[in-house]
Amino acid sequence: MNEVNREKIVSELKSIPALKGIVAYGGGDNITESAILLYHVAGGLSNQELEHVVHRLDDIEVPIHYKLREIDSVVHAISDCLDGKITIKYESGHPFGVVNSSYAAEIHYGRILWEAPDQLVTALKGKVSAQGEYPERLRQATIAYFMEEATLALENGHSAAIQGGIHYASGSFFQAACSWVQVIHALNRQLLLSEKGGVKRANQLPISPKQFRVRVNQVYRYFAANNPTLAYCEIDMLEQEMAVLVRTYAEA
Known part of the structure; x- marks a missing residue:
């Protein structure tokens, strides 16, 4: 325009x-x-x-x-x-x-x-x-809230996948991935406008799991191929890396 x-x-x-x-x-x-x-x-x-x-x-x-x-x-x-x-x-x-x-x-x-x-x-x-580049109280609350949201979503999705509920498991992973995007932006002190394009932006930020976008997309491919075992292998690794990033931030 x-x-x-x-x-x-x-x-x-x-x-x-x-x-x-x-x-x-x-x-x-x-x-x-x-x-x-x-x-x-x-x-x-x-x-x-x-x-x-x-x-x-x-x-x-x-x-x-x-x-x-x-x-x-x-x-x-x-x-x-x-x-x-x-x-x-x-x-x-x-x-x-x-x-x-x-x-x-x-x-x-x-x-x-x-x-x-x-x-x-x-x-x-x-x-x-007035509270700086990224308000600290908001930053801490965002990290705590969405790490818990991701954990709950993945637990519900995993139990559904065991019973053959791939659709529900995929949706639960979507919720978890979006929650991680919120956390990654908070760790990098970047306010997030929308979940649209969030995975791509999170992948480009310095504090983020390695090849975050590629791995998130791969999980969806595993679910589409009706292979929840491989999907949750990747999900577990992502979850562990997110925990390490948050722990490092807390110690800092």
């Missing part, structure tokens, strides 16, 4: 009274600006009103990808994160669920294109960055 189109989009969108901020951000394994977040007051923005504004931008031949964020919910989520409280909620299009720390990542990585005079988005940016 070029700057002229961006300015036109912002000019039209900021006319909506309920908006508090317009932020460009990246999703998945890409932190380049690829979409627009619209921070708004709860109950103050109707889909009809938004679609009407977007319709006025039909002459722009670049699709407008936007997501809505209720500002009060984001404030609450970030406060919980900074207090070390991790939560996950189900949302369509996110099979792992949406972790509340992703809202902090959106604020951290996002580029403010416009905001209301009260500058709530700027205040949130300051709140996240």
Whole structure:
């Protein structure tokens, strides 16, 4: 999206009274600006009103990808994160669920294109960055929470695989792998926007199991070939390596 189109989009969108901020951000394994977040007051923005504004931008031949964020919910989520409280909620299009720390990542990585005079988005940016590159309480809570989540998921998946439940075992491994991605990002002090592309990004970080992405993909191949024995051989090695990485971090 070029700057002229961006300015036109912002000019039209900021006319909506309920908006508090317009932020460009990246999703998945890409932190380049690829979409627009619209921070708004709860109950103050109707889909009809938004679609009407977007319709006025039909002459722009670049699709407008936007997501809505209720500002009060984001404030609450970030406060919980900074207090070390991790939560996950189900949302369509996110099979792992949406972790509340992703809202902090959106604020951290996002580029403010416009905001209301009260500058709530700027205040949130300051709140996240005030505790350093990666808030330590959030880091510790993320590691503890998702290591436990991975362990529980793998235990449930293994018992299902013994009874022939390959589908359930695969799903359990997906939950465990996504949990490890959260831990790896926390170990590397990298806020995570989304589970999309998370394995690829985790594989590129300095503190990560060797060939993490290749091995995760191999586990799925073993499950697809109906070979849970080989799958859990690889899973066990990954689990041990993750434990070593976390232990090394704790000692440090």
